[in-house]
Amino acid sequence: MQTNNGTxxxxxxxxxxxxxxxxxxxxxxxxxxxCLETDxxxxxxxxQSGSRGPREKKLYESLSQSQSDDDDIVQTLRSFLPKYxxxxxxxxxxxxxxxDLTKPFxxxxxxxxxxxxxxxxxxxxxDKILREKEKYPPAEVIGYQILGMRVISxxxxxxxxxxxxxxxxxxxxxxxxxxxxxxxxxxxxxxxVAHQIVQQLKSLQSWFERQKCYAFYAxxxxxxxxxxxxxxxxxxxxxxxPNGRETLADVRMIDFAxxxxxxxxxxxxxxxxxxVIDHFTQLI
Numbered sequence: 001m002q003t004n005n006g007t008x009x010x011x012x013x014x015x016x017x018x019x020x021x022x023x024x025x026x027x028x029x030x031x032x033x034x035c036l037e038t039d040x041x042x043x044x045x046x047x048q049s050g051s052r053g054p055r056e057k058k059l060y061e062s063l064s065q066s067q068s069d070d071d072d073i074v075q076t077l078r079s080f081l082p083k084y085x086x087x088x089x090x091x092x093x094x095x096x097x098x099x100d101l102t103k104p105f106x107x108x109x110x111x112x113x114x115x116x117x118x119x120x121x122x123x124x125x126x127d128k129i130l131r132e133k134e135k136y137p138p139a140e141v142i143g144y145q146i147l148g149m150r151v152i153s154x155x156x157x158x159x160x161x162x163x164x165x166x167x168x169x170x171x172x173x174x175x176x177x178x179x180x181x182x183x184x185x186x187x188x189x190x191x192x193v194a195h196q197i198v199q200q201l202k203s204l205q206s207w208f209e210r211q212k213c214y215a216f217y218a219x220x221x222x223x224x225x226x227x228x229x230x231x232x233x234x235x236x237x238x239x240x241x242p243n244g245r246e247t248l249a250d251v252r253m254i255d256f257a258x259x260x261x262x263x264x265x266x267x268x269x270x271x272x273x274x275x276v277i278d279h280f281t282q283l284i
Contacts (some may be wrong), residue, residue: 006197014039015090020102022112022148022222036095041103044087044095046116052257057096059256060084068098080204081255101252107157107227111149112218112254115272117142121217143272146170146178147220150183152227160185165214168276184252186248187228193248194284197223200251201277208270217258221276225249 018035036044047053063077066085083099102108119140120132136145146167152162162181170178188191202223226248 008204018043018100019160020100020108020110020150022110036090036187037100038186040095041100042097042209043100044088045088045098047087047094047096048225048257053094055259056256057087058097059259060098073213075206075209077211077214080207080251082252101222101224104250105224105226107152107185108224109149109151109182109227110222110224111179112220112222113276114145114147114218115257115276116144116217116268117272118217118268119145119218122260133268136168139177141172142170142175143275146175149178149182154185154187154228155181163244176279176282179283182223183283185227186225189228189248191284193225194280196247196249197225197251198277198280198284200247200249201273204251204253205270205277206272208266208273211266212264214264214267215262216253216256216258216269217262217283218255219253219259219269220255221273223249224252 015036015038018037020037028052034046035166038044047057060081061084062083063074082101085097085099088095088097102110118132119135119139120129139145145164146162148162148163148167152158153160160181162178167178183194191231204221
């Protein structure tokens with residue numbers, strides 16, 4: 001399989017449904033439209049239809065072309081994204097080939113949080129805006145939405161899975177319970193994990209406070225941490241982060257079908273991010 005920014009057609013050997021997928025469309029075993037995983041520790045994410053897929057691909061490609069004179073804004077943003085290895089075509093479907101962020105973890109627990117009260121981009125018409133507002137009205141207050149999570153139970157090692165239906169059942173009064181459920185997989189290390197998550201979220205917040213080049217709509221934060229388990233391999237207190245940090249947790253941005261160039265701060269994302277930080281801080 002080609003691993004540069006070109007396009008190739010891989011065989012199906014060594015490619016299978018990505019079982020750690022938290023949100024979004026998933027493969028049903030008949031039609032290949034969900035995320036896939038490969039033998040070389042990558043995932044294949046199908047390009048979305050219309051302008052959304054090419055828009056997401058454009059961001060990854062622009063950031064993957066590292067230049068010695070890249071400014072701090074570009075370099076820092078790149079560090080908060082999965083690594084990009086080009087695109088591939090499988091059964092006539094184009095996929096983005098991305099770093100599998102779960103690989104450094106023995107027992108990955110993950111959550112997908114869509115950040116920002118506004119989830120529609122500047123090209124949305126009135127009907128689209130109305131539909132987006134009706135999907136999850138509490139976002140106006142909370143500033144984010146839980147799209148899904150996968151948590152390993154420290155009691156029996158069985159995955160606890162929640163989807164966007166669960167996320168939309170939460171409001172300002174009980175959204176903390178959703179985050180508490182997510183942290184439950186850490187066992188007696190919940191406070192430590194929450195602290196590490198907050199520290200990384202604050203680093204992302206610092207970047208958003210400085211940058212005036214990008215605006216992100218319907219973009220998510222993916223948070224992964226090392227879950228507790230009764231198995232011997234889970235007794236390590238730290239797992240290597242793809243960001244090069246020794247940590248129990250890793251925080252990244254994903255889903256860029258609605259990013260746009262900008263000339264001012266992204267107050268929508270920044271406001272939602274502040275709420276995420278505040279809520280995780282309460283759980284330390």
